[in-house]
Amino acid sequence: MKKCIWCSKSEEKVEFKKLAHTIPQSLGGKMICVNVCDDCNAYFGNIQFQTPSIETVIKETFNISRARFLSSFGEMGKNKALAKFTSIFFNVNFRTGTITVKQKYKLQRHFQEKISILLKRGIYKIFLEETERQNGDAHDSKYDFIRAFSRYGLGEELPLFYFERKYGIYLNVQDDIKYPVLLFDKDKRMKYLVNEPFFYEFELLGHVFAIPISKSWQIGFDNYITASLEAKKDFFVGYKVIKYFNEIDLTLQIMND
Structure with a gap:
């Protein structure tokens, strides 16, 4: 029997008729999590309290990186993986690597802060x-604090750690760009990813992130970050705690170096 990883309701109480893409279909996502009910699936795709939907924010930000990759592969244009690149929210300059909020949204109070929280x-x-799809363990109670933040916007704002690359060498498998998935450390190409009881690292469209998977993540941070930076010393220069969306190298400016 299906049981939703977000609201914990089963098929007796809610429906599971719609396909729940783990990564938005508008970003090229193909993978489905079967244990997401229709109500929770719809929540992530709907406007909430006059703010963009979480799905729209993910699509808007990461399609910037995806467009840069696909253009280098010759996969942008008619009948290609991405017909064209346009952004609702942002002015994007791939040459200079700059991203600014369009004037219409810049005038909205705290728009950048809201976008950043929705992105997280x-x-x-x-x-x-994805951890439910790949590992089948998302119902574990240790993830309750993630459920509260991501699905319901409750609790403290959780951190997002971003590792800055040293070289502009990214994924060379086109399907990872056309149809992105989260790449965990069990993917043999991702030898620099470190996962342990307090943190999980993954790669998405050439970007390496870490998130806490324990509510008590602060007590394990020093040991974790030391081990992580050691594993990445040949490929990365350091890390950031993301506050604003444009602190991520979404335009892949490092590929210009």
Whole structure:
């Protein structure tokens, strides 16, 4: 019997008729998490309190990176993986690597802060649905604090750690760009990913992130980050705690170096 990883309701109480893409279909996502009910699936795709949907924010931000990759592969244009690149929210300059909020949205109070929180909630959403799809363990109570933040916007704002690359060498498998999934450490190409009881690392469209998977993540942070930076020393220069969406190298400016 299906049981939703977000609301914990089973088929007796809610429906599971719609396909729940772990990564938005508008971003090229193909993978489905079967244990997401229609109500929770719809929540992530709907506007909430006059703010964009979480799915829209994920699509808007990561399609910037995807467009950069696909253009280098010759996969942008008619009948290609991405017909064209346009952004609702952002002015994007791939040459200079700059991203700014369009004037219409810049005038909205705290728009960038709201976008950043929705982006974080979306990344946690993708993680939990992908860990359920790949590992089948998302119902574990240790993830309750992630459920509260990502699905319901409750509790403290959770951190998102981003590792800055040293070199502009990214994924060379086109399907990872056309049809992105989260790449965990069990993918043999991702030898620099470190996962342990307090944190989980993964790669999405050439970007390496870490999120806490324990509510008590602060007590394990020092040991974790030391081990992580050691594993990445040949490929990365350090890490950021993301506050704003444009702190991520979404335009893949490092590929210009």
